[in-house]
Amino acid sequence: MKLEILNATVGYVESGDKKKVKSAISLEAEQGDIIALLGSNGVGKSTLLRTIVGIQPLLEGEVRYNNYLIDAYSKQDWSTKVSYVSTDRIMAPNMSVYDIVSLGRFPYTGWMGRLRKEDVVMVEQSMKQVGVWNFRDREISTLSDGEKQRVMIARALAQDTEILILDEPTAFLDLPNKYEIIYLLKSLARKMHKIVIFSTHDFNIATHEVDKLWLVTSELCVQGAPEDLMKTKDIDSLFKSDKIVFDIEQGDFVSVHDSSLFVSVQNNTNNKEAYLLVTQALKRCHIGITNDLNDIVLTIRDEGYCLKFIDHETYHENIYSLCRCIWTLKDA
Incomplete structure (x- = not known):
């Protein structure tokens, strides 16, 4: 047929x-x-x-x-x-x-x-x-x-x-x-x-x-x-x-925004899912990911998330709180 x-x-x-x-x-x-x-x-x-x-x-x-x-x-x-x-x-x-x-x-x-x-x-x-x-x-x-x-x-x-x-x-x-x-x-x-x-x-x-x-x-x-x-x-x-592109890794169209804020992400756990979810959230919030440790450093731990910005550290239990804090640091 x-x-x-x-x-x-x-x-x-x-x-x-x-x-x-x-x-x-x-x-x-x-x-x-x-x-x-x-x-x-x-x-x-x-x-x-x-x-x-x-x-x-x-x-x-x-x-x-x-x-x-x-x-x-x-x-x-x-x-x-x-x-x-x-x-x-x-x-x-x-x-x-x-x-x-x-x-x-x-x-x-x-x-x-x-x-x-x-x-x-x-x-x-x-x-x-x-x-x-x-x-x-x-x-x-x-x-x-x-x-x-x-x-x-x-x-x-x-x-x-x-x-x-x-x-x-x-x-x-x-x-x-x-x-x-x-x-x-x-x-x-x-x-x-x-x-x-x-x-x-x-x-x-x-x-x-x-x-x-x-x-x-x-x-x-x-x-x-x-x-x-x-x-x-x-x-x-x-x-x-120019605001939408196809992301072959995600297999979907995603919005494009210039990131004015970058975060270095370190995964101190064996939990790959936690890393994927965090990086996904950062992309959604138009926060860039970098290897430069002079920027904001985010450490994923078993008990939560630690943000270090210059000599200041904050701890977060969930991704929502984490993302809000990153934007606060940007404006500081």
Whole structure:
């Protein structure tokens, strides 16, 4: 299974005129891939996803699946190949979870929507895989955001497609739910050999949890493993600012400030975690780290932290107190 986007232009048609959002898009995805689509607001991420699904027309270029143009598939056939989870709110708040998931069988049930035995099996199996079976009889309006997102993924899974596309599936979720959803999507890609593509603004999830990034900005369109795009510096194109740079050690963008204060750090313990946390805090507070012992000397000890500035010493039990004291010494 392979999805190919070849020199595509995406956008929309308004009053008969083509409104181009993004051109020269060439990307691909293979069976078992989990892919994060990254890009700035307004660059056309949602438009691209909706174009693949078939909700919006392809303006130029080609989208192929298994060497066939997607236009060669009938709408019903394509709906058995690709399923979609949008950011739209559910418009039937009184429907039960079971009924919502059952809607995923629409390509197979005909216009009457009557579930056959095999449809019921697929609906139940999808709900159990996603972890929503235990509240199948609850109304969708009574669920948390994380539970609703699981229900919509279960509906897409019940559709029994080879490609699963999601637009911002972790938006508005708390941190545990974000990662639960991503681990679920990774499981679908790995164990069920689906192509899973999702857009996101969550850079940490995108760079630490996926196989491939689709990186689309106003200037470029590239793809590769997160580390590939870090190596080529293409990842830097996400933010064009002299106040933000990509730190390859942290694997994230960090703010840039000129340090007007420097501290020499000595670790008198075997606790590497304490050293990492202290140096991280110093960077966050825009305090430079130096080897010059004539500056402020910070000694990490088992019982706490000792600051020495000229002939003055202070002792601190926590990092918050430590950082506040460093700035006080600067102003002294």
